[in-house]
Amino acid sequence: MDTSTNQRAATIEGPLTSEELRRLDAYWRAANYLTVGQIYLLDNPLLREPLRMEHVKPRLLGHWGTSPGLNLIYAHMNRAIAARDLNAIFIAGPGHGGPAVVANTWLEGTFSELYPSVSRDEVGMARLFRQFSFPGGIPSHVAPEVPGSIHEGGELGYSLMHAYGAAFDNPDLIVMCVVGDGEAETGPLAGSWLSNVFLNPARDGAVLPVLHLNGYKIANPAVLARIGNEDLLSLIRGYGHDPIVVSGDDPPRVHQQLAAAVDHALEEIAAIQHSARTTGRVERPRWPMLILRTPKGWTGPKEVDGKPVEGTWRSHQVPLSVARNSPEHLAQLERWLRSYRPEDLFDATGAPVNELTALPPRGERRMSANPHANGGTILRDLVLPDFRQYAVAVEHRGEPRAEPTRVLGDWVRDVIRANPDRFRLFGPDEVASNRLGAVFDVTDRAFLGAIRHGDDHLSPDGRVVEVLSEHLCQGWLEGYLLTGRHGIFTSYEAFIHVVDSMVNQHAKWLKVTRQIPWRRPIASVNYLLSSHVWRQDHNGFSHQDPGFIDHVVNKKAEIVRVYLPPDANTLLSTMDHCLRSRHYINVVVAGKQSGPSWLSMDEAVLHCRRGVGIWEWAGNHAGSDPDVVLACCGDVPTLETLAAADLLHRYLPQLNVRVVNVVDLMRLQPASEHPHGLPDPQFDTIFTMDRPVIFAYHGYPSLIHRLTYRRTNHANLHVRGYKEEGTTTTPFDMVMLNDLDRFHLVIDVIDRVPGLGTAVAHLRQEMEDARQECRNHTRQYGEDAPQILDWHWPR
Ligand SMILES: Cc1ncc(C[n+]2csc(CCOP(=O)(O)OP(=O)(O)O)c2C)c(N)n1
């Protein structure tokens, strides 16, 4: 503001004194200056000399349009935090405004504390500018490198769900969450407004959403900026929020309005929490939120090359291209930078002047230094009950039958009981259907909507979070983990694909943060995928898709773990391992249907530790080389493989069969590719150098080839798995449709073991006939044949 606006400011009504307003505006100008500097300048950071072409970066990369809005909100939040001693973090939905958030962390001092070479002086400022979106420097978004960030914001849509995840079980935390008006058009963000139905004002923290209506996306107007105020307000109110609108393009007026709005919102939040926490009456309140309607690219060039830029979509990225041959652009850039009056903002050393450094809060109250935004630093281990106590007592191989996820549910119940403040179970309406219902012995489903007689285990205090949105489950869990807590996401196997893209983003976050020394490891994301491809009894083809595994194994090997426990005891051991692990994406695929229990708990622990093992008891090769290896991975393939082994032992007793089970899929990859990879010599001893391997796999067969193509015996590996044949039918018909059934596995052995073919042609024919009989039985009786239903491992 120049002197005249400053005088005018004093006459505008609002909570700020003219001095406060002047300082706040100076802070905003400083952040804007540092933002433009990062996007444009290679050198001459303080414009101590006239700007020349060689001071400008050759490649101009970054996003200006969203930045002045982010800077404005950040500055106002800083004022409020300092005044009220708040515990707050900042989430920038339009994460492409990276330079804005970086600018604020530098002003707060955190950036220089974590990256000492980028000091808070002229040399440091030059480095700050140079490193931004520059090879060897930091990325253009609010990336993991940015202090205080838990949200990169590159893929739009997840800011609000991250904010709520962070607020769960964090009663003192306020999450300031800026939502872009373009971002608000995404499905995940549109669904996120429902989050407040799951937020308990007594137990959880608060989210203060700011819908940033700068009016535009990259090339289009934003929908919510064009539906008219009434519709917008009705929409927001319909979602249970009390919107406070701040609108304008005159800085002093907007500062006053925004300061009043932030004060009001924070007072509302405090009142809501106070009431819930003192009266014991927990209802769904009408949470405040802000709608900030200011120009996109505010304070930037009004016009470039005769076209309007400020307040239009043209300001989205780099408003002035500053072509090498364009002295006008260069002059315009210099005028733009000087409009912030850097000489008033930075002292002779290049450090922010005292009145700027005095504005933000101190120490860990700075949003860039808040430990909640570096969750690993405050992560506490879970108290885990001894999973061995929950074991199925295996009497004979395969007996008793058990529903693995139901067995697991008892253990998860006790995990919940032992960790009432740091563990949650998330799911899209399937916790009971996935047979984890035991958890409801000790907790409920979190819910602050109206609860009616007959509802099942709903309460504001529930620790199970169920909403029919895989996006929300994923986003909440990510926010919860990123702020130092633990959780499990249980989903149908097919529909976890809904969050493929979110998983990509989280995997990138995990990969990058592993390399950042000041970021501490966080708890892993644990997927428990039940209701899997082979057992969709109530459903059909739409529910049959094991491809999530293929998706995640593309991610960095150090991040991804995939487990397919074949029975209840191996599932218990696997999940215990996953909940102790850090900084991974653990995918566990397990059955919920009653199935055989193969291993005692001691055996299961050993087997899980090995990851892949020979099941001596299932083979007949003791003391000699096997003629064939039957490998299996997944509960249903394991059942079919053991039934095939049984057939082979009976019909071809002279054939030496080795049975190998894989519980840790990544064991198959070479040790050079994955930390769990078996060294080649070990792999060769298990899978042999030259014998046929019939591999029955849970998912798409090509994945097994992908993982093993470098192994010695790969040419002899024959994989059966899901080949996209499915419908609503019996479990055994499903495996037959995909040639994964026991009879087909025997046929595969006959076809692959040299010398067997013609000698056992009768057996091959018998297997074909058995398939046909089983199929006929399903067509006639609507269930699997007794020889399938009654099969059990011979005693
Ligand atoms: C899911 C997704 N789709 C598309 C994009 C490409 N994109 C980057 S920025 C942007 C416009 C964002 O508009 P808005 O949320 O209004 O942000 P702002 O105006 O504050 O820059 C788009 C479409 C993206 N980053 N993520």
Ligand SMILES: [Mg+2]
């Ligand atoms: Mg916008």
